[in-house]
Amino acid sequence: MTTITMTTTLSRFERSPATREKVWVKWALISTALAFFGFFLLLPLVAVFAEALRKGWQTYWQAIVEPDALSAIKLTLIAAGISVPLNLVFGVAAAWAITKFNFRGKHILITLIDLPFSVSPVVSGLIYVLVFGAQGWFGPWLEAHDIKIVFAIPGIVLATIFVTFPFVARELIPLMEAQGREEEEAATVLGANGWQTFFKVTLPNIKWGLLYGVILCNARAMGEFGAVSVVSGHIRGFTNTIPLHVEILYNEYNFAAAFAVASILAILALVTLAVKTWVEWRLHNEANTLASAAVEKQAK
Numbered sequence: 001m002t003t004i005t006m007t008t009t010l011s012r013f014e015r016s017p018a019t020r021e022k023v024w025v026k027w028a029l030i031s032t033a034l035a036f037f038g039f040f041l042l043l044p045l046v047a048v049f050a051e052a053l054r055k056g057w058q059t060y061w062q063a064i065v066e067p068d069a070l071s072a073i074k075l076t077l078i079a080a081g082i083s084v085p086l087n088l089v090f091g092v093a094a095a096w097a098i099t100k101f102n103f104r105g106k107h108i109l110i111t112l113i114d115l116p117f118s119v120s121p122v123v124s125g126l127i128y129v130l131v132f133g134a135q136g137w138f139g140p141w142l143e144a145h146d147i148k149i150v151f152a153i154p155g156i157v158l159a160t161i162f163v164t165f166p167f168v169a170r171e172l173i174p175l176m177e178a179q180g181r182e183e184e185e186a187a188t189v190l191g192a193n194g195w196q197t198f199f200k201v202t203l204p205n206i207k208w209g210l211l212y213g214v215i216l217c218n219a220r221a222m223g224e225f226g227a228v229s230v231v232s233g234h235i236r237g238f239t240n241t242i243p244l245h246v247e248i249l250y251n252e253y254n255f256a257a258a259f260a261v262a263s264i265l266a267i268l269a270l271v272t273l274a275v276k277t278w279v280e281w282r283l284h285n286e287a288n289t290l291a292s293a294a295v296e297k298q299a300k
Contacts, residue, residue, distance in 0.1 A: 048266050051259035063249075063257035064264065068237045072245035073264065078153065079228070079241060080221040083160040087217050091168025092210070096202070099176040100184065113169050116162055124162050125230025128155055151233030156241065159227035164217045171213030172206055179205055212279045219272045223265060 053060055063069060094113060098106060116124065130136050132149040142149060149155045183205070187197045203210075225243040232239040236248065242265055249258035 045266060048259055048262055051255060052263040054259075055256045059256050060260045060263075063260035066257070068240070069245060069257075069261050071237045072240045072242045072261070075153065075156065075239070076222055076241040079156050079160045079224075080218055082157050083164055083221050084214060084218050086161055087165045087168050088210075088214055090165055091170075091172055091213060091217075094169040095172035095176050096198075098173055100181055110173075113166050116164075116166050121159075121163050121224065121226030122230055125159050125227035128158055128162075128227075128231050150231050151235065151239060153239070155231035156228050156239060159231045160221050160224055163224055163227050164220045167217040167220060168210070168213035171209050171216070175206055175209040176202075208279055208283045212276065212283065215272055215276050215279065219269065222268055 052063075094109065097103070098110060129150055131138060132142060132155065133139050134143060134150075136150075149158070183201050184197050187201045192200065223243060224241075225247075228241055229244055229247075232241070232244060234240060234244060234248070236245075240248065242261060246258050246262045246265075249255075249261060
């Protein structure tokens, strides 16, 4: 009876003229949104591919397979391939601790997770130079043991980890808070240990949110510029990622090659967007399914 009443009320609410905007208002808002999308997002993307292919496919291909470009692509994939799995482990552990347990310093941990959002990437890169650089706190010891962090791959990986580690945790925390602890507690009562509870109960419930956070983390890792620029040293063919290589080519007025390499990032962004849209669709369908099941349960 309650469900029928709510449905009837919602139907009347939707049909009420007071809740409808005028047609011209709707189309004006849609037109404004489309104009902003076309001018600020679509047009720059089209310009990147147009400039990349302006001198033909041969020039485009040569810019991509050039040794320095291949080195930049390889280094970008290495940095993302290391930082994303580490952030995945940290994000799941942090979200689990924050949502399933009460402990001292919980709010401090949440604040620290958000720290990279408030600190400039350039500042984070300078911090690593201060700590691990030749004149830094551990610089003499590292030099004495022939360990290179700054101006080498480890520094790039550390900088990438710093700027990307909030994404997985921040995606999972609200999701796991909304789900509550009931299912995990029930599994524990039935005799499941911690790992069994995680893999059989928690992980299936958060899998799409987890994938969404990984996608965002990977996108940021591949496109990071500021922090990586500071710690890389811009050593061409060795410590340049794709964004840094694009900057060098552009500063050398090699515009065709710069846009050709930049198009790789654009393609990766489009692929990421497609996967992100698919994950959002799955999350939306799963949420609708859970909501329908809850309504049916209340009706019974």
